[in-house]
Amino acid sequence: MPFLAIAVALAAGLVLSWLLRRAVLRLNRRLTALHDSSRRAKVPLRLTLCLIGVRVALALTTEDAPWRRTVDQVLLIALIAAAAWLVVAVLLIIESLMLTHYSVDVADNRRARRLRTQVLLARRVGVALVVILALGIALLTFPDVRALGAGILASAGLLSIVAGLAVQSSLVNVFAGVQLAFTDAIRVDDVVVVNKEWGRIEEITLTYVVVHIWDDRRLILPSTYFTTTPFENWTRRRSDVMGTVEFDLDWRAPVEAMRAELKTLLAGTDLWDERVGILQVTDATSGFVRVRILVSAADSASLFDLRCLIREELVRFLQQEHPQALPHLRWETVGSAQPQASPQRPQPQLEAHHRQPSDPHDSQLFTGSIEAVQRSRAFTGPGEQAFEDREKTLSAHG
Structure with a gap:
C-alpha cells in the first residue's frame, strides 16, 4: 500500500x-x-x-x-x-x-x-x-x-563581534560591490582605464570586478579599488568618445593640404560619427611643428580603429605627396673666428735678424721668476743704431 x-x-x-x-x-x-x-x-x-x-x-x-x-x-x-x-x-x-x-x-x-x-x-x-x-x-x-538555538542567540553579540573582525575585509568588499551596483559608478561593459590599462568592465561581483583588457587579459580588482582609487570611465554619461592623433613634422609641413586630406578620409569611413573632426597646429618649438587631429566616434572601439586609420593614411600621404614635411635634423659647421690671409696679398716676410720682440720683457726667456726678470733688465742687445752702422760699413767696403 x-x-x-x-x-x-x-x-x-x-x-x-x-x-x-x-x-x-x-x-x-x-x-x-x-x-x-x-x-x-x-x-x-x-x-x-x-x-x-x-x-x-x-x-x-x-x-x-x-x-x-x-x-x-x-x-x-x-x-x-x-x-x-x-x-x-x-x-x-x-x-x-x-x-x-x-x-x-x-x-x-x-x-x-x-x-x-x-x-x-x-x-x-x-x-x-x-x-x-x-x-x-x-x-x-x-x-x-534547535536546543542549541537559545544558547547561540544568547551569545549572538559576542559572535557577531568575532565574525565581524574575522571577515572585516570581505564585508568591506561586499558593501563596496553593492555600492558600485546601485551608485552607478561603473556598469558592465563600461570602458575604463585602471592602472594605466585600457579595458571594459566584464563582470561585477560582490567582492571583485573583472576588467577585460584590450589584449584579452583579465584584470581582477577588489571592489574597494573602485571606491577608494581614482580611475577613468570613458562611458560614464555617453558611449561616444573623442581622441587625438599627433604628428611632429618639419616647419615646411603642408597644414592646409593635411586638413583637406583629413576631411576626405573622414568622409569615406563609417567609423566617424560626424561630430568632431579638426586639425590644428598646437606647438612649434624645438625644430618641429606639432599637428594635432581631434576626431570622435560612436564608441571606444570605433575610435581606436579611426585613429589608426587616420595615422596610417596621413603618414602615407606625407611620404608620397610631401616628403619635405617629414622631420629633418639640421646642423651648421662654424669656421675659425680669425680671418685667413688673402692669397692675392701675401704677408711681407722679414729677415731673420729683424724678427725680434719689440720689448725684451715680452720674451718667454725672461719671465716666470725673479731671476728671469733680473736677467731681462741686464740684457739689452744691439739696438737700431748698431744695425745702421753695420749697413754703412758694408756699403763703404762695397
Whole structure:
C-alpha cells in the first residue's frame, strides 16, 4: 500500500508540474524569452512537487515509527534543497526576462548597462540569501540544533563581534560591490582605464570586478579599488568618445593640404560619427611643428580603429605627396673666428735678424721668476743704431 501511494504521488507531481508550466507559458505567450528560460525551472519544480507528494503519501499510509521519522527527515531536507533550487531558478528566469527588454547592442546603451549591472548584483545577492536560508532551515530540522538555538542567540553579540573582525575585509568588499551596483559608478561593459590599462568592465561581483583588457587579459580588482582609487570611465554619461592623433613634422609641413586630406578620409569611413573632426597646429618649438587631429566616434572601439586609420593614411600621404614635411635634423659647421690671409696679398716676410720682440720683457726667456726678470733688465742687445752702422760699413767696403 505505501509503494502504491508513493507511485501515485510521483505521477501526480509530474502531471501537476507539466500543467503548471503549460499554464504559465500560455498566460505569457507573448514573452518568447520565457519559453527558453522556463526550462531552468522544469527539474526543480518536478522534484519539489514529487517530494511533497511522497511525504503526504507516507504520512497517510504509514504509522508513526522510527524508520518513518528517519525517512521523513531525509525527505524534508531534500524538499528544502529542491525548494531553494526552484527559487534560484525563478530568480534566473526573472533576470533573463528583465535583460531581454534592454539590449546592450545599441549605440547609446547606458541605461541598459546600468540595469544589467544592478540586476546581476541583485540576483547574486538573492541567490546567496536563498542558500543561507535553506542551509539554516535544514539545520533547524534537527532537534539537537534547535536546543542549541537559545544558547547561540544568547551569545549572538559576542559572535557577531568575532565574525565581524574575522571577515572585516570581505564585508568591506561586499558593501563596496553593492555600492558600485546601485551608485552607478561603473556598469558592465563600461570602458575604463585602471592602472594605466585600457579595458571594459566584464563582470561585477560582490567582492571583485573583472576588467577585460584590450589584449584579452583579465584584470581582477577588489571592489574597494573602485571606491577608494581614482580611475577613468570613458562611458560614464555617453558611449561616444573623442581622441587625438599627433604628428611632429618639419616647419615646411603642408597644414592646409593635411586638413583637406583629413576631411576626405573622414568622409569615406563609417567609423566617424560626424561630430568632431579638426586639425590644428598646437606647438612649434624645438625644430618641429606639432599637428594635432581631434576626431570622435560612436564608441571606444570605433575610435581606436579611426585613429589608426587616420595615422596610417596621413603618414602615407606625407611620404608620397610631401616628403619635405617629414622631420629633418639640421646642423651648421662654424669656421675659425680669425680671418685667413688673402692669397692675392701675401704677408711681407722679414729677415731673420729683424724678427725680434719689440720689448725684451715680452720674451718667454725672461719671465716666470725673479731671476728671469733680473736677467731681462741686464740684457739689452744691439739696438737700431748698431744695425745702421753695420749697413754703412758694408756699403763703404762695397
